[in-house]
Amino acid sequence: MVTFVVRRLLLAVPVLLxxxxxxxxxxxxxxxxxxxxxxGEHATKDAVAKLRDHLGLDKPFAVRYLDxxxxxxxxxxxxSIQQNRPVAAELADAWPxxxxxxxxxxxxxxxxxxxxxxxxxxxxxxxxxACARLGSLFGLSMPIFWTGLVLIVIFSLWLRWLPxxxxxxxxxxxxxxxTLALPSVAMVARMTRSAVLDVLREDYVRTARAKGVGxxxxxxxxxxxxxxxxILTLLGLQSGQLMGGAVLTETVFAWPGLxxxxxxxxxxxxxxxxxxxxxxxxxxxxVINLLVDLSYGLLDPRVGRQG
Amino acid sequence: MNAWSxxxxxxxxxxxxxxVVVLALSAALAPWLAPYDPTRQSLxxxxxxxxxxxxxxxxxxxxxxxxxxxxxxxxxxxxxxLSVVIALAGGLVLGTLAGxxxxxxxxxxxxxxEILLAFPYLLLALAIVAALGPGALNTTIAVGIWGVPAVTxxxxxxxxxxxxxxxxxxxxxxxxxxxALLRRHVLPNIxxxxxxxxxxxxxxxxxxxxxxSFLGLGVQPPTASWGLMVSTGRDxxxxxxxxxxxPGVAIMIAxxxxxxxxxxxxxxxxxxxxxxx
Numbered sequence: 001m002v003t004f005v006v007r008r009l010l011l012a013v014p015v016l017l018x019x020x021x022x023x024x025x026x027x028x029x030x031x032x033x034x035x036x037x038x039x040g041e042h043a044t045k046d047a048v049a050k051l052r053d054h055l056g057l058d059k060p061f062a063v064r065y066l067d068x069x070x071x072x073x074x075x076x077x078x079x080s081i082q083q084n085r086p087v088a089a090e091l092a093d094a095w096p097x098x099x100x101x102x103x104x105x106x107x108x109x110x111x112x113x114x115x116x117x118x119x120x121x122x123x124x125x126x127x128x129x130a131c132a133r134l135g136s137l138f139g140l141s142m143p144i145f146w147t148g149l150v151l152i153v154i155f156s157l158w159l160r161w162l163p164x165x166x167x168x169x170x171x172x173x174x175x176x177x178x179t180l181a182l183p184s185v186a187m188v189a190r191m192t193r194s195a196v197l198d199v200l201r202e203d204y205v206r207t208a209r210a211k212g213v214g215x216x217x218x219x220x221x222x223x224x225x226x227x228x229x230x231i232l233t234l235l236g237l238q239s240g241q242l243m244g245g246a247v248l249t250e251t252v253f254a255w256p257g258l259x260x261x262x263x264x265x266x267x268x269x270x271x272x273x274x275x276x277x278x279x280x281x282x283x284x285x286x287v288i289n290l291l292v293d294l295s296y297g298l299l300d301p302r303v304g305r306q307g
Numbered sequence: 308m309n310a311w312s313x314x315x316x317x318x319x320x321x322x323x324x325x326x327v328v329v330l331a332l333s334a335a336l337a338p339w340l341a342p343y344d345p346t347r348q349s350l351x352x353x354x355x356x357x358x359x360x361x362x363x364x365x366x367x368x369x370x371x372x373x374x375x376x377x378x379x380x381x382x383x384x385x386x387x388x389l390s391v392v393i394a395l396a397g398g399l400v401l402g403t404l405a406g407x408x409x410x411x412x413x414x415x416x417x418x419x420x421e422i423l424l425a426f427p428y429l430l431l432a433l434a435i436v437a438a439l440g441p442g443a444l445n446t447t448i449a450v451g452i453w454g455v456p457a458v459t460x461x462x463x464x465x466x467x468x469x470x471x472x473x474x475x476x477x478x479x480x481x482x483x484x485x486x487a488l489l490r491r492h493v494l495p496n497i498x499x500x501x502x503x504x505x506x507x508x509x510x511x512x513x514x515x516x517x518x519x520s521f522l523g524l525g526v527q528p529p530t531a532s533w534g535l536m537v538s539t540g541r542d543x544x545x546x547x548x549x550x551x552x553x554p555g556v557a558i559m560i561a562x563x564x565x566x567x568x569x570x571x572x573x574x575x576x577x578x579x580x581x582x583x584x
Contacts, residue, residue, distance in 0.1 A: 018422035026438040137319075141563035143514055145521045146537055146555030153548040164545070244429030248518055252541070262430075263522055266437040274437060281430055 008293050012286045017069065019282040023275055024065055039081070051081070055272075072279070080265075080273040087276040090261065095280060097167055098257030101249065102242045104177035109184035109242075110235055116185070117192020117231075122219070124197065132189055139186025144245050148179040148252035165254040176253040180245050184238045191234045195227040202226075228299055236292035240285050310499075313575040320571020326564030334380040341374035345531045354547035364549045367539055372550070375531040376557045382532045383561055386447045387512040391505045393451025398458020403489055405459065406466025417463070423456040432515055436524045443532075446525040450512045458504065465497045499576040506569035510562045517558045533558045 035043075035052050056064050071078070077087035120129040155175060156164045163172050199205065200223055208218050247259035254260070258277055265273040314320055333340060342362075349369035357364040363372040405416045423431065435449035466489075469475050475492050483491070519525030520534030528535060533554045540551025 014418065015422055018419065022422065023434055026434050137563060137566065138559070141510070141559050141566055143517050143521075143534070143537070143555060143558045143562070145518060145534075146552070146558060149537065149541060149544055149548075149551050149555070152544060153552060157545055157548065241428070247429055247433065248521065251522060262433065263524075266433065266524065271437075274434075278430060278434060 004297065005294060008290055012290060015286055016279075016282060020069060020072070020275075020279060021065060023278050024061075024068065028061055054079075068275075077276040077279070078272040080276075081270045082265075082268045082273070087273050090273060091258065091276055091280050094256065094258045094261045094277075097255060098243075098246055098250070098259060100173065101176055101180060101255060101257060102239065102246055104173055105180035105184065105242050105245075106235065106239060108177060108181035109188050109238060112181070113185045113188025114192050114231060116189040118196055118219075118224070120189065120193040121196035121200065124193075129193075132193075136186035136190050139182050142182065144179060144183060145248045145252050147182055148175070148249055151175050151179055152252075165252070167255055172253075176249050176255055179252070180242060180249045183245065184242060187238060187241075188231065188234060192227065192231050195230045196223055199223045199227045225299065229296060232292055232295060232299070236289045239288045243281050243285065310572075310575045314571050317571045317574060319567050320575075323564045323567025323571060326560060327568055330380050330384060330561055330564060333377050334384045337378050337381055341371075341377045343371040343374045345370065345374045345378040346529050347371070354543060354550060356547070357549060357553075363553050364547075366536070366550045367543055367547075372536070372553050375536060376533070376554055378531040379533040379536065379554065379557060380561070382443065382526055382530060383513045383516065383558070386443065386450065386516045386526075387509045387565075389447045390451035390454060390512045390516075391508055393448065394454025394458050394508060395501060395505060397451070397455035399462055401455065402459040402462025403466055403485075403493070406463040406470065407485060413463070416459075420456045420459055424460075428453055428511075428515065429518060432519060433522075433524065436519060441519075441524045441527055443526045443530065446516055446519050449519070450515050453515065454508050454512070457508075458501070461500055461504065462493075462497060465500075466493055469493055469496060503569055503573045503576060506565055506572055510565035510569060513558065513561050513565070533561075 035048050035055070035057065039047055039051060052058065056067060059067070068078075075088060077091070079085065080087050080090050083090060116132045120126075120132045123129060152164055152175065155162045162175050166172055205218060205222055208222050209215075213221075243259075246257060247262060249255065250257045250259035251263055258280060262274060262277040262281075265271075265277060347370060349365070352361070352365050352369040353367055355361050355365040355369070361371050361373065363376065366372055366375070401416065405413045432449040432453050435452055436445055439445035439448060469492055475488060478488055478492065516525055516532070517534030517537070520532045521538045523538060526532035526535055528539070536554035537551050537558075540547070540549075540554070544551050
């Protein structure tokens with residue numbers, strides 16, 4: 001198990017290095033002079049020279065890349081151009097809000113999606129199954145930013161139950177979390193349904209039933225435990241989708257998180273802040289999938305035994 | 308039973324196909340179908356609610372929403388189709404290269420692909436658009452690039468399997484060049500998979516274009532793009548909810564249509580997967 005963990009940790013390193021490389025390269029490929037783009041047409045020569053020096057733009061790409069990686073390892077993500085604050089501080093201010101939002105959405109997706117999927121699989125082709133499958137189709141087809149606006153119209157404008165946007169209390173979290181969770185709920189429900197249906201066709205389930213094991217026990221002890229591996233994998237992958245969706249949800253609900261910070265950074269052409277934000281997202285994604293991989297070992301004794 | 312008759316028996320897929328046809332017609336016949344010029348402003352009629360004159364109402368500038376939704380189908384389909392072309396072309400070239408070359412080139416390319424696939428899709432597109440700048444063309448490129456890794460992996464896998472088969476070995480022994488091998492033997496084997504992927508990708512491409520345009524990083528005003536329309540309507544959401552919500556329905560219908568057709572095609576072309584997911 002320990003070798004398994006170490007190996008997975010080591011595998012995460014090239015992924016993060018690659019992400020930094022890709023982001024720096026895209027920004028490096030910017031047409032025109034990056035510094036003028038960042039500071040605007042009317043920047044003083046002095047300011048341009050200073051930023052150019054700070055970014056080390058006269059050095060070759062490889063040197064800058066290694067420089068950046070080295071500084072990141074020491075916790076220095078540079079200074080944001082617009083706010084002139086350390087990027088690390090800006091990110092530290094924003095990430096708790098995003099974490100709160102994505103975790104709430106992930107929990108919703110897991111609970112509602114898995115419950116709906118299991119119900120569908122236990123009674124396939126029932127009325128519930130038909131409704132759930134149709135609902136999933138719509139859930140996957142609705143643009144998330146639009147869902148958010150529709151929910152605002154219904155629950156804030158017409159019913160006046162919940163606030164339009166902003167953050168602070170639990171009531172502020174309800175609409176953004178539901179909005180962000182919907183496509184994942186649909187995806188998880190579909191996946192759970194097919195995973196449980198597959199497992200229920202297995203020989204060992206038939207054996208369990210044949211020897212008189214109760215249906216609840218068959219489901220809980222035999223079916224779900226095996227079906228949870230693909231479901232868990234999907235949840236890990238969904239966390240990436242949730243982070244992408246968080247950018248849109250945060251914009252719709254004026255939620256003060258990383259996604260909104262990132263969009264602001266793009267508009268302000270603050271590429272140093274953008275790099276930092278992307279890196280945090282990538283890191284979070286890697287960590288979550290690492291946790292998912294590790295939890296296989298707990299759920300399925302076959303994983304990780306070989307080392 | 309052949310693929311088409313299997314597809315025909317899937318009612319949902321047929322509904323999807325009908326919707327796709329409607330979309331295509333609306334894009335092709337937009338100038339004749341739209342009751343008004345999509346950019347014609349009438350400020351005294353701004354935010355008119357749906358009614359006899361403007362069936363779906365008017366937006367913040369008094370522009371007819373129905374006409375803009377009809378013209379918006381052009382943007383959605385054009386960006387979608389072109390990004391599918393980019394994804395397929397890029398994936399075919401890279402996948403064939405990796406599959407044929409093998410060795411370290413293949414290993415490096417596949418690690419790169421894994422990194423791109425691991426990246427949340429919207430973030431990747433955002434990074435690309437941030438670098439290229441907003442606009443319809445750059446949005447198309449960003450969406451297309453996002454599709455390349457998956458196609459690459461599909462093509463590479465198929466090239467690797469086929470490289471080992473006897474008939475490809477025989478064709479090679481007879482002196483067939485790589486492009487001919489690709490066209491005669493590799494392509495026919497992956498076309499069904501690619502068609503399914505392309506259809507489902509269309510759905511996601513439309514969603515992604517709408518999302519980028521909504522954020523103000525995609526198609527720029529005054530072009531009628533659905534995502535952009537939702538974004539402008541957002542400012543008047545509380546006084547005139549229809550301005551933002553109506554164009555969103557168009558996005559949903561378009562995405563749903565391609566998802567239904569894609570699901571139907573997958574079931575029809577690959578009966579083994581029938582009913583799964």
